[in-house]
Amino acid sequence: MHLEEFAEGNSFFHRLDPRVKFITIMPYIFVIAIMQGTKGPLLALIISLLIVAFTRISVKKLIGRLIVVNTFIFILWIFLPFSYPGDAVFHIGPLEATHEGFLYVLSITLKANAIVLATIAILGTSEVFSLAHALVHLKVPDKLVHLFFFFYRYISVLHEEYERLENAMAIRAFKAKTNMHTYRTYAYLVGMLIIRSYDRSQRIYKAMLCRGFKGKFRVMSHFELKRGDVVFGLLMTLITSVMGLLFIL
Amino acid sequence: MNREEYLIEIRDLCFSYANGRKVFNSLNFSLKSGDRIGLTGPNGAGKTTLLHLIMGLLKPNSGEIKIFGKVRKEEKDFTEVRQRIGLLFQDSDDQLFCPTIEEDVAFGPLNLGKSLEEARAIVRETCEKLGLKGFEKRITHRLSSGEKRLVALATVVAMNPECLLLDEPSTGLDEMSTERFLKYLKEYSDTYIIISQDHGFLKDVADKIYRLKDSKIEMWGELKKTKKIVI
Structure with missing residues (x-):
């Protein structure tokens, strides 16, 4: 992606x-x-x-x-x-x-x-990260910038997760059709993605805590x-x- | 042995997850400065859980966790622990969240109150030690998984921890990255707990191998301290 x-x-x-x-x-x-x-x-x-x-x-x-x-x-x-x-x-x-x-x-x-x-x-x-930096410099609230940046950082990880699940379905001969089985399978897929994203967000937060995160990012490069x-x-x-x-x- | 010498001392630790799964029932464990411990054991035995308990990311049901000579109970007790012990996560994507490698490695030192200049120097030095010279401006999520693992290690060691907790660091690493990883451990780190299922790898990096099973930690094998250092 x-x-x-x-x-x-x-x-x-x-x-x-x-x-x-x-x-x-x-x-x-x-x-x-x-x-x-x-x-x-x-x-x-x-x-x-x-x-x-x-x-x-x-x-x-x-x-x-x-x-x-x-x-x-x-x-x-x-x-x-x-x-x-x-x-x-x-x-x-x-x-x-x-x-x-x-x-x-x-x-x-x-x-x-x-x-x-x-x-x-x-x-x-x-690049997205320089846009995020620019937003910080323009005094956009930290939380909004973090939201924007984390969304970007992890959307591709989530997409990979989605592809893995889709492959897992494909190798067991799943074919999307208009029936209950297909709807249920896709519902499972979406549910699984939500759970995995939640778990990942928890792990990321823990990793940040381990490195002394106190709610602030410091910007290193300046324009x-x-x-x-x-x-x-x-x-x-x-x-x-x-x-x-x-x-x- | 004087008890003050222990970096980590765990007594009668009990822990269950919120869903009721019991992981530890009266676990005892200790680590001294200079210990290089390999930790192995079946899946779900609680290896990762143990590391997270030491870092205060999970809280025990009962028992005592003493780190650097002080009993640690509350969230604020663990602030100091997190500054002096470094944890490397199983999945590097959990650990790397900044746009560039420079920022990710500097994140910890900046949180410790270092100035931008000091942080930059730390980044340079750390990258050099890990063979990541010239990586500073690269974008974290575009690295290969081996590079990600090394950068994740860089973000942890940049805080200059006295002890490292490494959660399955060798999984998914190719030969070259493993070699760099080992080289770093041998040259710059003398106290760590390293979780791995790869006994060959553990024999290379650990002096003692413990096995965690059914809530007990037992000695799996003591290796010769005078093992040859192959770099």
Whole structure:
């Protein structure tokens, strides 16, 4: 399981100070999220695509991620046009698809893709642990940072555990079907994972106690703001402000 | 023998798990400075449990645990124990939780109140002793299992413990990692309890081998103290 596939690389964005990344992307996402209409979101999508182009990350992998996001959005395309009031475009039986409905779901699609692309391009190009460090430096509460970091540290361990259990099922000729036996087996699998995760968390906590843990992590490496970071920070803030002024106010 | 010389002294220890499984019924055990003890025994005999009781991670039902000459009962009594005795867990993934090796190895020393500079020096020194030079900035969870075990040992010995408790350290290690592990023990550590099912390995590292069975610790074999040191 590889969670950091976009973090490998050596573009300007890979070297960018993660603190600056957080400070600039949060307002950017916020502005996109509260935009109305389709013009603003379209511009945001173009800007996000430009940022992606600069990171030189694999387009194939990127499309893989976008398919996941857009699968959910596809469902909106089925339902929203029929449930939004406005001028009818066409009818299916008693159902009416409206012009406004289509524009609304288009706006959502553009916004979601703009946000996902920007997040992958800006945050995805840093390793998770440097993002966690950045959060510490930005004075995010310790508990939240620990939660974020431990989730990342142990998700792959949990995934390996899941694969072992799945293999154990496979070598005894288990095949998933639509029946009680399959549901029960998967329930056992999930239950087993929960128990094992709980046990592991207890062991990790004990190991931390043995090394004198008192609730605080000390950060060893510190970031240094470079000129590129400042330039990017200012540029991104300018873009966000202009977008906000044009499409929200 | 003067009783004060014992690092660890356990008397009439009884312990059962919350689910009712009885592990120890009146167990006695002691360890002096300089003892290199191998501990073996069937699965479920309580080898790991014993180490966790010594570290105060589990609390006994009755009996006395005396460590460094003081009776240890409450959680706060064990703070000092954890600073002076190092426990290596069976699964290295339980022990390594920091992003980089440098941070993981420094975690203990920083908790002991060392400064960042001192901690960095300890990291460098410890990695060097274990043949992990240049590993400092690597990401812990991407190491091989052999490397993980060595780094886990580094995180424990970085706290400069007077005694090591090693829980099945040889399981899953390849020849090279085992060799490095042994080399470290022989050069830098003189007091430890080491759990293993591998008798060949135990003969290499321990002076005495004890067997834990049916809540009793019995002598399994005493090896010659003048054994050849092969590195």
